[in-house]
Amino acid sequence: MPKLFAPVVLAALLWSGQGACSELEQVTNYLGMTFNKVPAGTFMMGSAPDAPGHEPDEIRRQVTLTESFYLQTTPVTRGQWLALVDGVPSAFPECGDGCPVDGLRPEWVDWYINALSEQDPEWDYRLPTEAEWEYAARAGTEGPYYTGNCLTHQQANVSGKSVLPGCESFPGSDGPGPVAQYAPNPWGFHDMLGNAWELCADWYGPYEKGPVTDPRGPEEGRHRVIRGGSWHFQAIHARAANRFRAISDIAGFRLVAVPE
Numbered sequence: 001m002p003k004l005f006a007p008v009v010l011a012a013l014l015w016s017g018q019g020a021c022s023e024l025e026q027v028t029n030y031l032g033m034t035f036n037k038v039p040a041g042t043f044m045m046g047s048a049p050d051a052p053g054h055e056p057d058e059i060r061r062q063v064t065l066t067e068s069f070y071l072q073t074t075p076v077t078r079g080q081w082l083a084l085v086d087g088v089p090s091a092f093p094e095c096g097d098g099c100p101v102d103g104l105r106p107e108w109v110d111w112y113i114n115a116l117s118e119q120d121p122e123w124d125y126r127l128p129t130e131a132e133w134e135y136a137a138r139a140g141t142e143g144p145y146y147t148g149n150c151l152t153h154q155q156a157n158v159s160g161k162s163v164l165p166g167c168e169s170f171p172g173s174d175g176p177g178p179v180a181q182y183a184p185n186p187w188g189f190h191d192m193l194g195n196a197w198e199l200c201a202d203w204y205g206p207y208e209k210g211p212v213t214d215p216r217g218p219e220e221g222r223h224r225v226i227r228g229g230s231w232h233f234q235a236i237h238a239r240a241a242n243r244f245r246a247i248s249d250i251a252g253f254r255l256v257a258v259p260e
Contacts, residue, residue, distance in 0.1 A: 101252050105249050
């Protein structure tokens with residue numbers, strides 16, 4: 001088997017969240033998955049009670065992530081899913097192999113991750129924690145979106161019938177679309193706003209109050225956390241702080257790659 005990862009340093013700057021910048025390191029595996037290295041750092045997770053769109057489960061708290069990690073720049077695509085799994089459980093098969101895989105149960109995602117890790121013994125794959133996901137989605141920003149206070153149909157594949165106060169509404173989406181069709185966030189991550197919900201490693205539950213380090217969520221639960229909104233949910237659900245439960249088979253996912 002050929003070498004699966006080849007690191008590349010890009011001519012780009014990555015804001016660390018602590019006032020420092022560094023070059024963006026990127027790696028790509030044999031399935032064409034590209035990962036950007038996210039530095040360790042501290043950020044404010046959740047949203048303030050008076051923030052537009054705030055939900056009660058978005059308790060604002062300081063989070064410190066002590067380890068850097070490689071996060072996939074897009075959600076896992078249908079083509080990448082089909083490389084290891086026979087069939088795609090999606091209501092939109094016509095979307096094509098470049099679209100994000102969706103309609104997944106968490107146990108199917110776990111199986112895929114284990115299979116990919118066996119294919120690539122130099123790296124261990126996993127889902128991002130909820131804190132890692134929001135840290136990367138914010139990319140050093142503190143507003144509801146990395147795009148600012150509002151979101152438009154030129155910036156994400158979401159429905160715009162319900163938007164934050166002061167923002168202009170826009171038509172709903174007809175379905176999922178190929179990944180990376182919208183500009184990435186400042187850290188180089190595409191589709192963290194809309195297109196397909198993304199499964200996180202954490203069980204859904206209330207946040208610990210006060211500053212925390214490397215939070216992992218509850219030890220057990222009924223539903224896993226999904227983040228980022230999707231094409232058939234409103235723009236208010238694509239806020240960086242918004243949390244949702246995987247109560248049905250609607251999720252896609254992106255991966256973290258950890259060197260062995």
